Amino acid sequence: MAKAANIKTLKIDGRDVSARQNETILEVARENGIFIPTLCTLKGLSNVGACRLCLVEVKGTARLQPACVTRVEEAMEVTTNSERLQGYRRAILELLFTERNHVCAVCVSNGHCELQSLAQKLEITHVHFAYRYPEAEVDASHERFIVDHNRCILCTRCVRVCEEIEGAHTWDVMGRGIDAKVITDLNEPWGSSQTCTGCGKCVHVCPTGALSEKGKSVAEMLKRRQFLPYLTQMREEDRS
Amino acid sequence: MSPEELDQIAETERQAQLGFKHRVNVCVAAGCVSCQSEGVKQAIEKDVARRGMGADCEVKGVGCMGLCAQGPLVSTSAGVLYQKVAIEDAPAVVESLLAGPDPRLLCKTDVPFFQAQKKIVLENCGVIDPERIEDYIAAGGYTALMRALGELTAAQVIEEVTKSGLRGRGGAGYPTGLKWSTVSKAVGERKYVICNADEGDPGAFMDRSVLESDPHRVLEGMLIAAYAVGASEGYIYVRAEYPLAIKRLRIAIRHAERFGLLGNYISASRLSFHVDLRLGAGAFVCGEETALISSIEGKRGSPRPRPPYPAQEGLFGEPTLINNVETFANIAPIIRNGGEWYAQIGTEKSKGTKVFALAGSVTNTGLVEVPMGVTLRQIVYEMGGGPPEGRQFKAVQTGGPSGGCIPADFLDMPVDYENLAKVGSIMGSGGMIVMDETSCMVDVAKFFMDFCASESCGKCVPCRVGTYHMHRILDAITERTATAQDLAQLQELCDLLKNTSLCGLGQSAPNPVLSTLRYFESEYQAHIEQHVCPAGVCGKLEEALHG
Numbered sequence: 001m002a003k004a005a006n007i008k009t010l011k012i013d014g015r016d017v018s019a020r021q022n023e024t025i026l027e028v029a030r031e032n033g034i035f036i037p038t039l040c041t042l043k044g045l046s047n048v049g050a051c052r053l054c055l056v057e058v059k060g061t062a063r064l065q066p067a068c069v070t071r072v073e074e075a076m077e078v079t080t081n082s083e084r085l086q087g088y089r090r091a092i093l094e095l096l097f098t099e100r101n102h103v104c105a106v107c108v109s110n111g112h113c114e115l116q117s118l119a120q121k122l123e124i125t126h127v128h129f130a131y132r133y134p135e136a137e138v139d140a141s142h143e144r145f146i147v148d149h150n151r152c153i154l155c156t157r158c159v160r161v162c163e164e165i166e167g168a169h170t171w172d173v174m175g176r177g178i179d180a181k182v183i184t185d186l187n188e189p190w191g192s193s194q195t196c197t198g199c200g201k202c203v204h205v206c207p208t209g210a211l212s213e214k215g216k217s218v219a220e221m222l223k224r225r226q227f228l229p230y231l232t233q234m235r236e237e238d239r240s
Numbered sequence: 241m242s243p244e245e246l247d248q249i250a251e252t253e254r255q256a257q258l259g260f261k262h263r264v265n266v267c268v269a270a271g272c273v274s275c276q277s278e279g280v281k282q283a284i285e286k287d288v289a290r291r292g293m294g295a296d297c298e299v300k301g302v303g304c305m306g307l308c309a310q311g312p313l314v315s316t317s318a319g320v321l322y323q324k325v326a327i328e329d330a331p332a333v334v335e336s337l338l339a340g341p342d343p344r345l346l347c348k349t350d351v352p353f354f355q356a357q358k359k360i361v362l363e364n365c366g367v368i369d370p371e372r373i374e375d376y377i378a379a380g381g382y383t384a385l386m387r388a389l390g391e392l393t394a395a396q397v398i399e400e401v402t403k404s405g406l407r408g409r410g411g412a413g414y415p416t417g418l419k420w421s422t423v424s425k426a427v428g429e430r431k432y433v434i435c436n437a438d439e440g441d442p443g444a445f446m447d448r449s450v451l452e453s454d455p456h457r458v459l460e461g462m463l464i465a466a467y468a469v470g471a472s473e474g475y476i477y478v479r480a481e482y483p484l485a486i487k488r489l490r491i492a493i494r495h496a497e498r499f500g501l502l503g504n505y506i507s508a509s510r511l512s513f514h515v516d517l518r519l520g521a522g523a524f525v526c527g528e529e530t531a532l533i534s535s536i537e538g539k540r541g542s543p544r545p546r547p548p549y550p551a552q553e554g555l556f557g558e559p560t561l562i563n564n565v566e567t568f569a570n571i572a573p574i575i576r577n578g579g580e581w582y583a584q585i586g587t588e589k590s591k592g593t594k595v596f597a598l599a600g601s602v603t604n605t606g607l608v609e610v611p612m613g614v615t616l617r618q619i620v621y622e623m624g625g626g627p628p629e630g631r632q633f634k635a636v637q638t639g640g641p642s643g644g645c646i647p648a649d650f651l652d653m654p655v656d657y658e659n660l661a662k663v664g665s666i667m668g669s670g671g672m673i674v675m676d677e678t679s680c681m682v683d684v685a686k687f688f689m690d691f692c693a694s695e696s697c698g699k700c701v702p703c704r705v706g707t708y709h710m711h712r713i714l715d716a717i718t719e720r721t722a723t724a725q726d727l728a729q730l731q732e733l734c735d736l737l738k739n740t741s742l743c744g745l746g747q748s749a750p751n752p753v754l755s756t757l758r759y760f761e762s763e764y765q766a767h768i769e770q771h772v773c774p775a776g777v778c779g780k781l782e783e784a785l786h787g
Contacts, residue, residue: 049545050699052740064739069545091736095705129709129729154698173540173698176523178708180698 010076019072026054026067029080036080037089037118039096039207040155041068044228045164051155053089053118056080064088086122093119094127099178100136101150102208108221109209115153116208132178139184141191144214145203149181152210158182158202165231170196201227241500241507243386246377249499253378260298262337263317264288266325267366268301269452270445270484271606276327277312283330284314291334303453305366306354309605310347315366323347352622353604358585360593361569362609365453370488373495376456382501384575388464389509392575397468398424401571403579405591410436410527410564411639411668412744413590413657419561422551423469426559431471433462433513434536434555434562437478437485438520438527441640442691444671446595447565449607451478451485454569455492459502459515461568464575466513469561474513477532479520489517524641524695528743529562531697542697543743564669566595586612590656590667600637600673601627610655617651620674631676635759639668641688641695642748644755645681664755666748680777681760682767686714688752696745703746706737710753717764718778720771727768731757 009018012029019028024047029036039051047068055064059077067080079085096102096115104110136149159171159182170193174183184190203211204223212221257263266272266281278301285299305313310323314333322333322345329345336342349355359365368375376382388397402417423431435458439447451458462474478486493515496502504512518536525531526541533555535541554560570592574582583591590612596619599605603625610619620626620636627633635645644665646653653659657667675684693707713730716722734750734757741747757764766774773779 048699049742050701052700052702052742055740066545088736088740091732092701092740095701095709098709099705130712132708153701154704156699173542175698176525177693177696177698177704180704 008072008074008076010072010074010078012078013080021072023072024068025056025058025065025070025072025076025078028072029067029078034080036067037122038068039114039118039153040157042157042161042205042225042228044232045157045160045205048156048160051153052092055085055088057082057085090122090124093122093124094129096153097124097127098129098131100132100134100152103150106218107151107209108212108216108218109151109223110219112219112222113209114207139190140214141189142193142196142198142214143191144198145190145200146212146214147182147184147190148210148212150210151208152182153208154180154182155207156182157205157207158211161201161205161228165228166197166199166201168195168197168199171202243383243390243507246382246386249374250377250380253374257298257378260296260317262293262297264297264299264333264337265302265315265366266299267303267305267311267313268370269304269365269449270482271304271308271449272311272313273484275311277325279327280312280314280325280330283327284333287330287334293334293337297334297337300369301371302367303365303370304362304449304607306357306362306608307347307604307606309603313347313366314345321347321349352618353606353608353625356614356618356623357609358593358611359609360573360582360585361450361457361566361595362453362607363573364457365449365607368454370453370455371491373456373492373499376454380576381456381572382460384572385460385463385467385501386507388467388575389507389511394424394468394470397464397575400575400579401468404570404574404582405579405586405589406567406570406574406582407590407657408564409566409570409594409669411642411666413667416563416567419551419563420465420468422549423471423559423561426552428558430473430558431469432555432558432560433466433469433471433474434532434560435462435474435476435568436527436529436532436562436564437476437482438532439479439482439565439669440524440527440695441642441669441671442688443597443599443637443673444640444669445597446607446670448482448485449597450565450569450595451482452488455485455488456496457572458489458565458568459492459496461563461571462515463501463506463511463513464571465561465563465568467509467511469559471561472512472514474515475518475536475555476515477518477520477526477536480522486517486519493517523697524691525697525743525745528745531743532562533560540697542699543745545742566670587654587656589658594655594667594670596670596672598624598672598674601631601633601676601679602674603628612656613654615652615654616646619655619672620651624674627674627676631678633674634677634679635675635681637665637673637675637684637752638671639666639751640671641691642666642744642751643668643671644751645675645684645759646755647759649759664751664758666751678775678777680718680773680775681756681763682714682717682773683775683777685753685756686711686718689714689749692745692749696749700740700742700746702737703741703743703749706733706741706746707749709733710737710750714753717767718773720767720773720779722768724768727764 049066054067057079407413531543
């Protein structure tokens, strides 16, 4: 009996699904091939619930819930793709496009960018908010990598992978609101960072072209992030 | 410290105070200090010494007396209150102790501003010396703690708080008893009690006054909470912009430790409780509980999704009780007089009293404590004296950047959590800014949006980018260059932020816009369609520059 209580059954978009009690709505949805858009979440890293794209409707709660951090409950009824949610998701993506300077045509990640492909998937044809066109820096001081703040969406995957997996904590966020940006060490050039191990994990978890390898031209930056689940799995096995 | 020893200290202090024939209380809270009340106090002390009355007359620095607009305030044992006392007035004040009230400085106290108040949280403010624990004890301080430790079980303490109907005074109005009960049931290696003193709403200064005037009351509330939920460590998170409150809290903690009221096995009970201060570095979002906890942990002060709530997983991952200053300040009286006594005050769902900071276009700027359920008209007009001569009331803003503007139509509405929410505002921490016809409501909305945009932590997209765009559009409206589409976009963003932001800051950032659009839409239209600002506020600067 005790074991059976660890399994929850719920409905996602009208489909009956089962889940382990510690799973999140997002994990269960993915297992069942139900698509929920995300940008900040990445399997193997902690969840921060920052991009707000994975918000879903849960029957009985007035507030929208982020699928990446909301745990399943028995008899929960989840709607992942209502018209209202689609509207919010498109608006959030549009806000991201207005925030910095995302010019796909000259981007190293063109064609392999999560922001770009989500926009395509959600059928965004134009942005109806005014563009900001901020002046953003490019730091190419590192011998192998480049950070281009024009393309950063502040998902903080780099911050998390560096702290949680590599254990270096080279990356962090400084400034608030629209002025927030990711920095290396105490806002020093990446190239002169004392803590960076040069492992490149941050580059490969970055969803856009903000972090890239040197020498890559337009559309050439392919990200390899298969390593992450293995690393976390190995750690967990180590612990047990 | 045993209850008997506490009584002894109180008795000794009372006797010492009775030894003085006269007493002069000078307000030394921030409002009056900013207009030289400390100099006034010194001058009075000097004059008392000069007349050789030192043995007969005690000159005491006390906390806030409420009517900040008329400071520095001085009260005497003859029962009179003097206003706008200058250093040169010191001899006159001392003279009046013997010769009778000086009509020149007299401040009328038989007016609604003072008479309509019901003081529970502020009962000691302006009466006791905030830097002396003996004075607090003489006023009945720490007897509630002794009662809790000696006569009540933890469950009974929670029951009293639940019975009182007290709701969180930080703004959201969550039932305090329920929160305490949740934390007491949570399991952890240790538990924490946090006092949120990161008061950040523009125009709000209730918590500052309480901390500056009666810091031990907050400590006593925290101690009782610690006993009730089983916590062993406490933090007071106070903003660094309140140096006087910090100084007095430090003194209060030191005194309480010396008297054995903080530390191990307090009053020979099983309660051990230590309190430390953490200073906020000027981020409004750190008033949000998860951001505040992050900040205490030494991390960047940004909020995280809830659940888990701090009651289950809070500071350092342990169960944490987090309440606001004013909430803790209500606890001692509730335990002293019982929950039922407290529940008699106020309305059906909002019990007790609330401290409001009156500011803006109102004659009597200052601090008032009123029972829940009095009307806005009573607060703004009867107590506050309404807008100054020749000005016309337009709206009152409550709840700071998360609240809204309430127009004259609702002046007769009783003030409680539900009613304020119904008209599109919130109770908030208790700031009330009165506005007259010289305020442009679009400009007011822009002011608050500017505040939210610069205080957004930048973690979630809707708040980070949305507040920027909303401010940009509001700016265009005040520049009178905006179009109807801009207004539609503003409304779209209001809906987006409200429903998708991560924390309360983003979720409530649209409130000032939504409430002004609801009640003053014509002003938005005038800016957009006729390109004029009806209040004559917007564009004044350029006209002055370009003639």
